[in-house]
Amino acid sequence: MTVFNLAIELAYWQQTVIRSVLGLVAVLLPAGTLVYLYLFKMMSFMQSRLGPMEAGPYGSLQLLAEVGKFLQKEDLFPRDADRVVFKAAPFVVLASTFLLVLVLPAGPDAWFINIDTGVFLALAVSSISVIGILMAGWGSASKYSLIGGLRAAGQLVAYELPLVLAVMGVVIQAGTLNVQEIVLAQANGEIFGWGGIGNPFIITQFLGFMIFLVAIQAELTQPPFDMPVAESEIVTGYLTEYTGMRFLLFFIGEFATAGIFSALAATFFLGGWYIPGLDPTDNLFNLIGPLVLVGKMLLVSFLIFWFRFTYPRFREDQLQQLAWKVLVPLSLVNIVATGVLKVIF
């Protein structure tokens, strides 16, 4: 990885350290931001209350207090739990999150990996979390956990398909599976010969964007698709028996994944780290690119959390109907239309 074109050659171990630290930052920072900004504050304001106000100015250190609380808690196991599976499950979920962040480019040279199958990798590793959730559901030896885990598996598998198919439209239009090149295709694109703002794919792929949003909402098991953790029905589903550190890992995983999926949506549809008016090869983008990406990520995740706090949840069968009868056909139509238009223009 070249960091900001510093023109110094780094040893392998130095690169590894920088990669690890930046990877941690890239996972934890969006998670923390989303939890404070949206879960604590926006949700509270929508519900006509103030939210945390005591820890730090406007409650900004509340998250640290929560983490401290979770770290102090006892590490409990249900009596009949399959301990190895129970212990490993949160790490599997978190591993999926860390692998997912790898493909995100944050500037012309600021990326973790730049491979030609980036989209494929992202969609592949995002489904690893299903295994972790199934492990949590089964390993807990609790009926509520089991129902939650099975619901989650069914739901995540069902929504993987619209997720992939929605991205296909972008891939066809950009002509590449490389995430960095998708950003560049949007930056250098033209709308009927006018290249003023590039060509963010949200204009041509609006349907794809909406399907992608719905699908990531379901992938994240957030309302209106939160049956796997439906607290009024099955307590908290596969999370029921978790406490302390392991619950915290699940929690971080959930919100980090929310951030990264939003960033992916921003990359695929809103132009990623690029802002119009500048040359996309400008070295400046290595500096402001991450900020632009975070800004766009916050924009997309605002939508996600807005839906989350507003809607009641579907029933499991209604959710499957929505996936297979509405979203999959719509995204297939989108792919066909994109392909035909791609050939014509």
Added chain:
Amino acid sequence: MNSEASTQQLSYIANQASDARVNIELETEGMTLNLGPQHPATHGTLRIIVRLDGEQVVSAEPVMGYMHRGYEKLTEVRTYPQVTTLVNRIDWLGSFANEVPFILAAERLMEVEAPARAQWIRTALFELSRIANVVLFLGDMAVQLGATTPVFYAFRDREFVLNQIESVTGGRFHPNFDRIGGIKDDLPKGWIQETKDVLVRIHSFCEEMEDLVVGNEIFQTRTRGIGIIPADTGLAYGLSGANIRSSGVDWDLRRDGGVGLIHDQLDWKVWTHPDGDSFARYWVRLQEVRESCKMVGQILDGIPSGPIMAKVPRIIKVPPGEAYVETENPLGVMGYYIVSKGDLVPYRVKIRSASFNNVSITPWVLKGVYVPDVISILASLYFILGDIDR
């Protein structure tokens, strides 16, 4: 049982039979799930033993009694004025309404009648406690279906109603304000205007719920056609209140009962819904809050002046006899059967509370539904645990 219900039962049996055949082939077995006594959706300690086949309910059995406080027995060692302290803990969300039927029954035994002003204030508080109770349901039903926001709006606006109740009675939750022969105190200064402002708030809250919850398509798909209770089945199980009115039975004791409250002098409407499903139960309650607002508004405009207490002895001894008075409480019909032997304390009191009967239909209505619908149906039946167990 009418034809629709029997068809439903027959198709259920057929489904079970075909499922059983599949089960033998696939060698699957059912699962018993213990919903409660500690479960987020039972808001209290109701336990429901659910036998599941996958996520489908094969049988459901409610187990009550985890919160039994023995009020019927305790009243036998309390003087009549002391009993109201106990009974307004039965349905703790609309507590003033619990006192009213008991006091009316005692008044009937003593053959006293409260003065007009006392009756009007009583009715106003009765309806205000209905608003305080049902407003919370309107938010709570949404939270059971997964929408977290409406319940906060409900708590926010319910607060103003509780403030009004508190400024008259001195008690937010447990007013203990109704007396045999009248009420304890007159209205405080400025209360009428303040209450009118609160009614405007509640009205806008109803509009908000209409937009946010009733108009929501996900809410409609989750509640329409779910948990249908036909009118005759509902009546057979003794359902009352909004639960039976949403099955199309036009029966409201405020209009049809004719006991010591002044609902017959007000202009209002009994709402019914033909569907009998969860959506109907929500919708009917929403309309009832609006009607209650209307009623309180009319009471505030037309409240007569005069004394608030009839002439009753300082030490109340109720003459021997029996009386049963029931009123249309927020949760349904609530009645007190008092047997007096001419003593300071009642000889026996039997409390007929609405939620006990409303929950008794659960084994019938939960058969064959999915686990998420168990929660939405229970929420729409709207029970208070204190009202079940007493």
